[in-house]
Amino acid sequence: MHIAVTGNIGAGKTTLTTMLAKHYNWEAQFEDVDHNPYLEDFYKDMSQWSFALQIYFLGSRFRQVKEIRESGKSVIQDRTIYEDAYIFAENLNEMDLLSERDFKNYNSVFNLMKSFVSAPDLLIYLRAEIPTLVKQIAKRGRDYEAEMSIDYLQKLNKKYDKWINNYSEGKLLVIDVNDLDFVSNPEDFGFILERIDAELNGLF
Numbered sequence: 553m554h555i556a557v558t559g560n561i562g563a564g565k566t567t568l569t570t571m572l573a574k575h576y577n578w579e580a581q582f583e584d585v586d587h588n589p590y591l592e593d594f595y596k597d598m599s600q601w602s603f604a605l606q607i608y609f610l611g612s613r614f615r616q617v618k619e620i621r622e623s624g625k626s627v628i629q630d631r632t633i634y635e636d637a638y639i640f641a642e643n644l645n646e647m648d649l650l651s652e653r654d655f656k657n658y659n660s661v662f663n664l665m666k667s668f669v670s671a672p673d674l675l676i677y678l679r680a681e682i683p684t685l686v687k688q689i690a691k692r693g694r695d696y697e698a699e700m701s702i703d704y705l706q707k708l709n710k711k712y713d714k715w716i717n718n719y720s721e722g723k724l725l726v727i728d729v730n731d732l733d734f735v736s737n738p739e740d741f742g743f744i745l746e747r748i749d750a751e752l753n754g755l756f
């Protein structure tokens with residue numbers, strides 16, 4: 553079984569993925585952030601590093617998909633390969649931070665990879681408004697994310713909502729996390745578990 557947690561930067565994906573992996577005894581697959589060779593440079597100069605970063609994330613995400621498929625285990629994944637292409641790369645192109653030529657090149661690789669990728673059995677979307685995202689990004693405190701603009705987060709949020717509204721590849725659970733503190737409030741975590749259990753029952 554393949555479960556994936558999706559959502560904008562700071563929505564709580566890594567935190568929830570960790571908690572769910574522990575609760576259900578699933579294996580967790582996390583994003584390649586701490587050892588990512590481009591991320592810090594990307595935030596300093598998006599235009600210069602966007603293509604290199606997108607190719608890096610694409611490769612790393614495809615490796616995860618391959619591992620999930622080959623493992624035969626129940627795996628929960630922190631962010632999907634679709635988000636790299638449909639949210640981040642597309643947005644960078646629209647912001648003129650990823651050239652037409654590089655975006656075309658990127659998409660031809662992504663489309664090739666996509667034919668080998670199966671959608672997760674369950675996609676959990678953590679929907680968060682900008683103030684929630686800003687608060688949680690600050691709480692996490694990565695130096696290179698400190699200057700992230702509201703405009704960038706807003707554009708990504710719009711893309712997420714559009715993508716999720718049209719998502720039909722598999723089961724989808726949308727959780728509004730604006731008023732949920734699943735980190736320190738067991739009732740809020742319980743509410744999320746109830747909703748996931750209902751979806752999982754429908755899978756088998």
Ligand SMILES: Nc1ncnc2c1ncn2[C@@H]1O[C@H](COP(=O)(O)OP(=O)(O)O)[C@@H](O)[C@H]1O
Binds near residue numbers: 566735
């Ligand atoms: N619903 C929540 N309530 C309280 N704190 C949260 C919530 N979701 C995330 N956080 C906190 O916000 C920060 C960012 O969360 P994180 O899981 O790293 O987000 P993401 O992986 O989506 O970027 C972490 O410090 C986390 O503990």
Ligand SMILES: Nc1ncnc2c1ncn2[C@H]1C[C@H](O)[C@@H](COP(=O)(O)O)O1
Binds near residue numbers: 565
């Ligand atoms: N495909 C991507 N393009 C640009 N930036 C990306 C991409 N995937 C992840 N990121 C960034 C956003 C955050 O700064 C870190 C970690 O993501 P998070 O949503 O906080 O887990 O990587």
